[in-house]
Amino acid sequence: MSNTAKSPWLIHYDGSSCNGCDIEVLACLTPLYDIERFGIINTGNPKHADVFLVTGSVNEKNAPVIRQIYEEMLEPKVVIAVGICATSGGVFRRCYNVMGGTDKVIPVDVYVPGCAARPEAIIDGVVKGLEILERKREAVRMSRKKVRGVPQ
Amino acid sequence: MRGVNDLGKRTVIPFGPQHPILPEPVHLDLVIEDEKVIEAIPSIGFIHRGLEKLAEVREYPEMVYVIERICGICSFGHGLGYVTAVEGLMGVEVPERADYLRTMWHEMSRIHSHMLWLGLTADSFGFESLFMHTWKVRERIMNMFDLTTGGRVIHSVCKVGGVRKDVGGEMLERIASEVRDIRKETKELTKVFLNDTSVKNRLCGVGILSEDDARDLCAVGPVARASGINQDLRLNGMCKYGELGFEPVTGKSGDCYARCKVRILELGQSLDMVEKITSVLPDGPVEVPVKGPLPTGEFMMRLEQPRGEAFYYVKGNGTKHLERMRVRTPTNMNLPSMVRMLQGCDLADVPVIILTIDPCISCTER
Numbered sequence: 001m002s003n004t005a006k007s008p009w010l011i012h013y014d015g016s017s018c019n020g021c022d023i024e025v026l027a028c029l030t031p032l033y034d035i036e037r038f039g040i041i042n043t044g045n046p047k048h049a050d051v052f053l054v055t056g057s058v059n060e061k062n063a064p065v066i067r068q069i070y071e072e073m074l075e076p077k078v079v080i081a082v083g084i085c086a087t088s089g090g091v092f093r094r095c096y097n098v099m100g101g102t103d104k105v106i107p108v109d110v111y112v113p114g115c116a117a118r119p120e121a122i123i124d125g126v127v128k129g130l131e132i133l134e135r136k137r138e139a140v141r142m143s144r145k146k147v148r149g150v151p152q
Numbered sequence: 153m154r155g156v157n158d159l160g161k162r163t164v165i166p167f168g169p170q171h172p173i174l175p176e177p178v179h180l181d182l183v184i185e186d187e188k189v190i191e192a193i194p195s196i197g198f199i200h201r202g203l204e205k206l207a208e209v210r211e212y213p214e215m216v217y218v219i220e221r222i223c224g225i226c227s228f229g230h231g232l233g234y235v236t237a238v239e240g241l242m243g244v245e246v247p248e249r250a251d252y253l254r255t256m257w258h259e260m261s262r263i264h265s266h267m268l269w270l271g272l273t274a275d276s277f278g279f280e281s282l283f284m285h286t287w288k289v290r291e292r293i294m295n296m297f298d299l300t301t302g303g304r305v306i307h308s309v310c311k312v313g314g315v316r317k318d319v320g321g322e323m324l325e326r327i328a329s330e331v332r333d334i335r336k337e338t339k340e341l342t343k344v345f346l347n348d349t350s351v352k353n354r355l356c357g358v359g360i361l362s363e364d365d366a367r368d369l370c371a372v373g374p375v376a377r378a379s380g381i382n383q384d385l386r387l388n389g390m391c392k393y394g395e396l397g398f399e400p401v402t403g404k405s406g407d408c409y410a411r412c413k414v415r416i417l418e419l420g421q422s423l424d425m426v427e428k429i430t431s432v433l434p435d436g437p438v439e440v441p442v443k444g445p446l447p448t449g450e451f452m453m454r455l456e457q458p459r460g461e462a463f464y465y466v467k468g469n470g471t472k473h474l475e476r477m478r479v480r481t482p483t484n485m486n487l488p489s490m491v492r493m494l495q496g497c498d499l500a501d502v503p504v505i506i507l508t509i510d511p512c513i514s515c516t517e518r
């Protein structure tokens with residue numbers, strides 16, 4: 001396990017959610033669920049983050065914000081869509097100002113279902129994301145080696 | 153490079169939509185001079201979904217699921233407001249027990265909302281351990297929601313004609329004992345919030361809203377009460393509040409400390425009310441079958457949410473779909489007051505002031 005996977009930092013952005021999933025994400029940080037025991041820390045800075053948690057669906061106005069945060073994050077990174085809104089639009093699917101899930105603007109690695117997603121499910125999703133993060137890190141390392149011409 | 157002569161020039165600092173202190177996206181342009189905020193220009197629209205229009209494609213009993221998802225923090229209150237409005241439209245009488253249960257859940261959601269707010273506020277002035285403690289206590293009430301309704305944040309127990317779930321005697325005892333535990337733990341937290349010097353330094357005299365301003369800007373809920381306006385819609389005879397005997401809490405100074413104190417005192421009141429309901433809950437059915445013609449006409453109702461007055465309007469046209477459904481939420485009313493409070497404050501106080509109106513942007517934009 002790399003250092004990144006030992007202590008991944010996450011950034012959270014609320015798309016057009018109802019808050020339900022956001023407060024569950026916050027609940028994960030607090031003593032009962034205590035996501036910090038996995039070394040996970042919530043940060044506000046995209047450049048420090050390895051994991052991007054998105055709650056809520058995407059609309060015209062927040063799509064650029066989501067894209068910008070994603071682009072500011074350094075490789076390797078994983079995106080986790082929390083809640084059914086972030087997965088597909090959920091109950092708001094037929095609203096006029098909802099484009100759909102997070103995958104309409106950025107690639108998503110893990111989908112956490114639920115409305116609202118329970119803290120246990122969110123933690124499970126993040127832990128799944130860490131495996132993907134590790135694989136991506138390995139891929140980034142290999143490609144750098146290739147560029148430098150180091151024998152494998 | 154800026155020289156001495158440039159000091160005092162105006163700068164615009166963008167605040168949000170993604171900001172560590174904001175759980176929700178709202179954007180403010182802060183015009184500052186030195187360290188003082190001269191003007192705050194809010195811009196919203198990041199969370200607008202347009203769910204009022206869904207009333208045209210969802211049938212009216214189904215619509216309650218959508219309404220509950222206006223906001224995950226006051227989800228019970230929104231469900232309650234909507235079903236009460238539809239019941240008013242159709243002339244449905246709700247059984248006594250269901251009404252009491254609704255009151256109990258509504259108060260429980262006030263407890264969870266106020267605790268959530270206290271925690272976030274503690275975090276906004278950098279007192280992280282207090283945030284953690286508050287949220288630890290809050291998990292108890294979330295657990296009670298989970299056990300009685302089956303959901304932690306979205307409950308879906310209200311329906312037109314009553315409530316979907318009954319609460320048994322054993323469960324009521326458990327709630328009562330849990331409430332006693334929560335009260336004990338809240339006492340400890342209260343001491344810190346109201347007497348700790350570092351907390352007082354951050355809250356006292358910050359973001360003052362005078363009583364006249366609060367009236368002029370139509371502040372609602374704890375924000376208005378902290379400025380000395382005695383206004384609480386729970387006194388208007390909705391649900392069973394009349395039988396529970398309570399008096400609204402008001403403050404005087406209208407600063408962040410007063411708003412914090414009002415919420416803390418309300419927390420105690422809500423705990424008392426929940427405990428009282430567990431002992432006076434009458435027997436009987438929890439729902440009545442809804443018969444008769446489909447809703448026609450208009451109905452309007454007001455409800456005191458944890459954040460203040462919410463307004464629901466429904467208009468039926470004799471079909472299964474409502475013709476119009478409208479919600480006006482408390483944060484919507486408190487935004488002008490927030491802009492007033494921000495004028496002239498220090499840049500470092502901005503997060504605290506924004507949080508003391510307990511903003512709920514999901515509600516505001518729907």
Ligand code: SF4
Nearest residue numbers: 017020083085115116
């Ligand atoms: S999935 Fe459900 S609880 Fe989560 S943000 Fe969407 S509507 Fe709210």
